[in-house]
Amino acid sequence: MAEKEQGCELFSAGHRACGGCGPALAARLLLKATGKDVIIVASTGCMEVFSTPYPETAWEVPWIHSLFENAAAVASGIEASLKRQGRSEKVVCICGDGATFDIGVLCISGAFERGHDITYICYDNEAYMNTGIQRSGATPYGASTTTSPAGTCSPGNLLPKKDMPAILAAHGAPYVA
Structure with a gap:
């Protein structure tokens, strides 16, 4: 670092x-x-x-708000444009689970x-926390959310958490963690 x-x-x-927000500290x-x-x-x-x-x-750097679903597509376009222009800025996506x-x-x-x-960072809080703690593909088996409540009638989320690192590694990514 300079x-x-x-x-x-x-x-x-x-x-x-x-x-104590983890994503805020991660951004810093x-x-x-x-x-x-x-x-x-x-x-x-x-x-x-x-x-x-x-x-x-x-943010004290260039920052773009993408739609919920297309941050990686926006980043891809930025990266391609920078490459075409011979510029060296890095492109980083920061998205929730x-x-x-x-x-x-x-x-x-x-x-x-x-x-x-591009660098793609997922801050995985294991549910859609911004909209009311609904279950996501990152929600672990048995977790209680507003759409998969745990209690006497339900053990909570009935599905396993998606293995996103394996999915991304299958694309031949040079580094996945």
Whole structure:
């Protein structure tokens, strides 16, 4: 990391994340690692809601709000344009588990299959937390959500969590964690 960027905060204080929010800390650390030469694509979800309440933003780098389902497609287009222009900015998607495991999996598949040079980060909170804690493809078996409540009549979510790392690795991605 460049000396001048070590003290530089590119994710501003004053955002509206819950105290101790993991994605807010991850965003701050991500930007400390990438520096200013990055373009962030964020789908609709918790990160977008707490970090960019109109007309404000916590992002001190170029940031794009994509639709829930198409962050990877938007990032693919940005990456292709930057490559064509001979520019070196990195492109990073930051999306929740709903946008990753369910609604956006088609666009993610396309981006990974085509080999776009993007970084895709999923903050997996194991349900659609932004809209009321509904079950997602990331919800573990037996977990209680508003759409799969656990109780005397139900053990909770009856489906296993999707193995997204295996799905993405099957596309030949150079690195999946």
